[in-house]
Amino acid sequence: MGLLDIVQAGVITGDNVRKVFAYASEHKFAIPAINCTSSSTVNAALEAARDSKAPIIIQFSNGGAAYFAGKGISNKDEKASILGAIAGAHHVRAVAKAYGVPVILHSDHCAKKLLPWFDGMLAADEEYFAKHGEPLFSSHMLDLSEESKEENIETCPQDILDIHNAFSKVTDLFSIAAAFGNVHGVYAPGNVKLHPELLGKHQAYLKEHLKVETNKPVWFVFHGGSGSSREEIQTAVNFGVVKMNVDTDTQWAYWKGIKEFYEKKRDYLQAQVGNPEGPNKPNKKVYDPRVWVREGEKTMVERVKEACADLGNVDRL
Numbered sequence: 001m002g003l004l005d006i007v008q009a010g011v012i013t014g015d016n017v018r019k020v021f022a023y024a025s026e027h028k029f030a031i032p033a034i035n036c037t038s039s040s041t042v043n044a045a046l047e048a049a050r051d052s053k054a055p056i057i058i059q060f061s062n063g064g065a066a067y068f069a070g071k072g073i074s075n076k077d078e079k080a081s082i083l084g085a086i087a088g089a090h091h092v093r094a095v096a097k098a099y100g101v102p103v104i105l106h107s108d109h110c111a112k113k114l115l116p117w118f119d120g121m122l123a124a125d126e127e128y129f130a131k132h133g134e135p136l137f138s139s140h141m142l143d144l145s146e147e148s149k150e151e152n153i154e155t156c157p158q159d160i161l162d163i164h165n166a167f168s169k170v171t172d173l174f175s176i177a178a179a180f181g182n183v184h185g186v187y188a189p190g191n192v193k194l195h196p197e198l199l200g201k202h203q204a205y206l207k208e209h210l211k212v213e214t215n216k217p218v219w220f221v222f223h224g225g226s227g228s229s230r231e232e233i234q235t236a237v238n239f240g241v242v243k244m245n246v247d248t249d250t251q252w253a254y255w256k257g258i259k260e261f262y263e264k265k266r267d268y269l270q271a272q273v274g275n276p277e278g279p280n281k282p283n284k285k286v287y288d289p290r291v292w293v294r295e296g297e298k299t300m301v302e303r304v305k306e307a308c309a310d311l312g313n314v315d316r317l
């Protein structure tokens with residue numbers, strides 16, 4: 001039984017998100033959350049999911065959402081970030097079904113100082129809910145790691161239990177981004193030491209204190225996975241990671257395709273007319289953004305497929 005026997009293709013919310021994460025936890029795979037900044041990067045992520053026959057999480061960061069709305073719009077009071085998140089979500093909703101995969105629509109880190117962005121997205125969720133009976137987004141992330149201990153959770157087992165208990169009073173539909181040595185971005189090899197086995201200790205502690213049957217009482221999110229070994233990723237997945245954020249590596253992948261295209265077609269990209277084939281030969285078919293942006297999409301598709309493979313998120317439909 002695959003995921004499409006459980007949920008439909010297209011954007012899913014509520015109970016269907018719960019079903020997909022439960023399925024991932026049970027079958028020991030995780031779904032990559034691809035940070036997207038444009039319709040082009042959204043489409044590349046969806047294309048990779050379709051090719052992998054797997055679900056995908058499309059994610060907008062605060063800055064990525066502002067970019068989606070357009071850098072020409074002021075982001076005073078988070079206006080551009082709110083508009084871009086809404087625009088991006090509507091784009092995903094319009095095309096996701098055509099790719100034939102379940103899609104979770106997520107927002108990324110929201111620090112306390114960015115709460116107006118959060119409020120704006122929740123207002124859009126409520127407005128969409130009033131018309132369609134479900135929120136616009138599937139899920140949002142709240143990140144209070146910059147705040148004091150009273151408002152935050154340091155990641156030791158007791159703290160994971162505390163946040164679990166606090167959230168459980170509101171909903172069972174949440175995941176926790178626990179720290180285990182991970183950092184955002186890419187660093188020289190050897191600078192980051194991951195301890196994914198800590199997640200297993202957290203799970204055991206929760207199982208004992210919650211007195212539950214399952215060995216994985218909580219869903220974990222893996223942030224800062226760029227540059228991690230496949231082994232580290234798989235250990236984390238085995239201990240209940242169901243979502244891994246991917247941003248830096250797909251940024252590079254997108255650029256790589258464009259860079260390689262430019263290097264290959266350099267002599268065709270110096271003027272609108274005139275190339276090695278003759279001074280009057282037009283270059284329109286090379287400089288058309290549909291051509292060179294597509295090269296970035298192709299290499300991003302390959303990188304997202306690699307992320308899916310690392311996480312076991314392949315042939316899951």
Ligand SMILES: [Zn+2]
Pocket residue numbers: 109184223224245
């Ligand atoms: Zn993160």
